[in-house]
Amino acid sequence: MALGDDKKTLFLLRHAKSSWKNNNYLPDHDRPLNKRGQKQGLKMGKLLKELNAIPEYVVTSTAKRAVDTSNLIVESSGYHGRIDLDPSLYHQTSADQFIKTLNNMPDIYTRVLLIGHNPSLEVLIKKLTNREEIMKTCSLAQIDLRVKSWKDIVCEGENMIIGSLVNIWHPNLNEK
Template sequence: MRRLVLMRHAKSSWGDPGLDDHDRPLNKRGKRSADALGDWLRKQTIVVDEALVSSSARTVETLQRLGIDCDRQVLDQLYHAGSGDMLKALKTRATGQTILMLGHNPGIAWFARDLMLAQPDHPRFEDYPTGATLVARFDIDDWNALQPGTGRFEAFVTPRDLIE
């Protein structure tokens, strides 16, 4: 069995209009959200072996604030990646049992929908807001064997579920 934690970066700052999109950091709310998501993962006893992370500042900062000690690959190919690119990265780069992928919308929302056998009953799954996190398991021995539509739901949460 393999487990995937598919997370959209936490809320980013638009405070500096001259800053390139790739370089935007988290805002105050995003920092609180990332901290809460890290606490939630620990409470769920989800132990991530490896993280595949977009190279943007906000995704890297989200990972740092989660407080996860794991191998990590920061990948330019995940910056605004579509579903197909995310699948390719997972199949060719992932080696651990439990993988965290941190990326951006709309690609991450499309990827989540494409992977699942049945969609979670959560009102925010379709739009996958910042910090949205899906946990899915796959009955495979190697990530290269992953096929769309085979993910089994374990959990879905948004920061608003945790903080309010």
């Protein structure tokens, strides 16, 4: 299938660097970003704007660090659309859960950003592209999917290889 009208663009973003202060008292779900993470989030939002790759729809994990990252992306990218919170994308979720979330995307959106956690994001990249990649904090991956509909992404087998990894950007310059 040729890319073109039969293409969806998926951006995957790992949440920015979180704070481990008060780790004994704070549940994992409630950890905020640290100062470095705040800078990372703003930087990656600016990158989306510079690339003219602002998503049409954003879905994020409900973890505070992921929600905070999404807010920074919105602030610095100029995104004005919906941000949906999806508790199923939190922490130890499987890559298949991300696929189920994608299957529920309205097809009017051709460019979607999911914000989540490792190792799920790395496993999802492997499933979709057959590429093993490292998603450091606030890393952004772009995958072009050869599908007409988000529903065409199915959980069959270990690697579905329906996408091409366009690039992975890291918030630290010159870092692959």
